[in-house]
Amino acid sequence: MTTEYEVRLDRDRCDGIFACLVRDDRFAEAADGLATIEVPNDSATSERTAEMELVTTFDDDRVDAARQAARACPVDAISVSGVDGGTNTAEADDE
Numbered sequence: 001m002t003t004e005y006e007v008r009l010d011r012d013r014c015d016g017i018f019a020c021l022v023r024d025d026r027f028a029e030a031a032d033g034l035a036t037i038e039v040p041n042d043s044a045t046s047e048r049t050a051e052m053e054l055v056t057t058f059d060d061d062r063v064d065a066a067r068q069a070a071r072a073c074p075v076d077a078i079s080v081s082g083v084d085g086g087t088n089t090a091e092a093d094d095e
């Protein structure tokens with residue numbers, strides 16, 4: 001089943017630790033040494049909402065991978081929302 005959700009990456013907070021990459025391969029290292037989100041196909045759209053903020057909307061079955069990446073990020077640079085109307089960050093998703 002596919003789900004529509006939004007992955008927000010605050011590159012200002014990102015410290016280039018890359019814990020996210022091993023949880024979700026849509027995260028990648030950009031030329032500036034910080035994380036970025038790769039848009040895999042037309043089921044996703046990406047926009048830059050601020051100088052250092054990237055928001056990508058996905059409609060697929062990989063929300064769990066995105067949530068794992070958000071949980072793994074030590075500086076809470078990643079958040080996932082649009083699932084059950086809530087936001088899943090590292091703190092909000094400790095079940």
Ligand code: SF4
Nearest residue numbers: 014015017018020073
């Ligand atoms: S885990 Fe967080 S700090 Fe590390 S690269 Fe990914 S977004 Fe940046």
